[in-house]
Amino acid sequence: MTRFGIEFTFTRLENEKSIQDSINPHTKMIWVETPSNPLLNITDLELVSSVAQENEILTVADNTFSSTYFVKPLDFGINLVVHSTTKYLNGHSDVIGGATVTSTPPPN
Numbered sequence: 001m002t003r004f005g006i007e008f009t010f011t012r013l014e015n016e017k018s019i020q021d022s023i024n025p026h027t028k029m030i031w032v033e034t035p036s037n038p039l040l041n042i043t044d045l046e047l048v049s050s051v052a053q054e055n056e057i058l059t060v061a062d063n064t065f066s067s068t069y070f071v072k073p074l075d076f077g078i079n080l081v082v083h084s085t086t087k088y089l090n091g092h093s094d095v096i097g098g099a100t101v102t103s104t105p106p107p108n
């Protein structure tokens, strides 16, 4: 990402303090993968989204592992949801695809 001029930080979003501590004045987006691959860490999407909203930060959740069958991140206030449709949504591992879903209007 640094080749594209994008700064990033890896962090464990375990509680409100760890989320707040990972935010700096340049932070524009929080990207969450939950459950994470391969450790299956679970992130509190509602907490992430509320801290992000307070700081006017966009949130993205990679929902590939749970799929829409188990979790709908938009219901927890996440702005953008991404899926590798290559995996469970396809079901057979014989298709390559992806999807991004949102209910957030584009910025002006």
Ligand SMILES: Cc1ncc(COP(=O)(O)O)c(C=O)c1O
Binding pocket: 033, 036, 037, 062, 064, 065, 083, 084, 085, 086, 087, 096, 097
């Ligand atoms: C959670 C998650 N999201 C995205 C991807 C990327 O999927 P693809 O290989 O279809 O680009 C993976 C791949 O393992 C994944 O585990």
